[in-house]
Amino acid sequence: MKLKGFRPCSGCSRLYATRKAYEASEPGRLNRAKKMLHLSVLLAALALFSQCGGPRYVSMEEVKKEQSVKLYLRNGKVEEGIVTGNSAAELTLISAADHQSHTYTATEISRVEPSATYYDYQAYPISNAEIEKYKSSRNAWAYGVGGAVVGGLVGLAINYPIWVANDDPPPLLGAGIGAVVGSIYFAARGIKKDQQIAVRQVRYLRERESELEQEKQSEEERLREIERQKEELRKKLEEKKKKGKGS
Missing domain, CATH: 1.20.58 (Methane Monooxygenase Hydroxylase; Chain G, domain 1)
Incomplete structure (x- = not known):
């Protein structure tokens, strides 16, 4: 919307005209193309990082069967292995420490993290x-x-x-x-x-x-x-x- 009685200064008009002329010129188009290229590289990097960086913590409801996880217990112990069953109330896994099945209730678990190591069905690392x-x-x-x-x-x-x-x-x-x-x-x-x-x-x-x-x-x-x-x-x-x- 134009304001009545408002006239831009001559210096601003020349600056605006110079900018428009530069944008219409070949160097201006090349500069915009470079900016778009940089933007595409940035977006591609963000897309890649969003896939590589998985969630650090997961809730017990989000844990899936056969998922390799690390459990931090409230008593200070850490269990790692493969999940064989879970619900909102408890989680069962084969421990990588003794290769035996252990069940922990939600009150015993402080937090759950996806493990960086994949385990087989006997909790041996792959x-x-x-x-x-x-x-x-x-x-x-x-x-x-x-x-x-x-x-x-x-x-x-x-x-x-x-x-x-x-x-x-x-x-x-x-x-x-x-x-x-x-x-x-x-x-x-x-x-x-x-x-x-x-x-x-x-x-x-x-x-x-x-x-x-x-x-x-x-x-x-x-x-x-x-x-x-x-x-x-x-x-x-x-x-x-x-x-x-x-x-």
């Missing part, structure tokens, strides 16, 4: 080398491509009205920024999903290996028992033969 061995990039690529498409469309939708009103910046620049930010954000989610799938696979393979080992031990014990019974039967037959000869 190394990063094992995770990398079974981790694929399928979800990282799929999420990244999908994020680029979604981000590009969102950036185009946001930037197009601005371009129509001001003839700057070009719509494709906004679409490009959105595509970069979207691809990084969703690719980070895909990488995390690939990692979780690899962890589940390692857990399954270890559990299956443990089951096969138990079956092997049971079979060996059964064979030893058969051999023992055969040996007892052989001794009885020999004793019977000796008695028959003596009579």
Whole structure:
């Protein structure tokens, strides 16, 4: 809204005209493009950090089964392991200290944190080398491509009205920024999903290996028992033969 009787000073008018001329010039457009590029890098970094930095604390209701956690108890002790069951009133986990099941009530727990270490179903740690061995990039690529498409469309939708009103910046620049930010954000989610799938696979393979080992031990014990019974039967037959000869 213009004020009646108000006239800007000649110096301000010249400064405004100079600024508009600079913005319309090639260096001005390049400067705006650099600013938009810096903004896209900043947004991409924020998107990446938002995925890498998970929540430090979680409530008992948020804890999921098979999640690796660290429990800080009110008596000063710290328990770490894999969750096997939880509710609003209590939480059960296999401890990494003794590989036994322990149940703690909500009144015993001070706080719960996601553990930086993944554990198998017996609360033995899973190394990063094992995770990398079974981790694929399928979800990282799929999420990244999908994020680029979604981000590009969102950036185009946001930037197009601005371009129509001001003839700057070009719509494709906004679409490009959105595509970069979207691809990084969703690719980070895909990488995390690939990692979780690899962890589940390692857990399954270890559990299956443990089951096969138990079956092997049971079979060996059964064979030893058969051999023992055969040996007892052989001794009885020999004793019977000796008695028959003596009579």
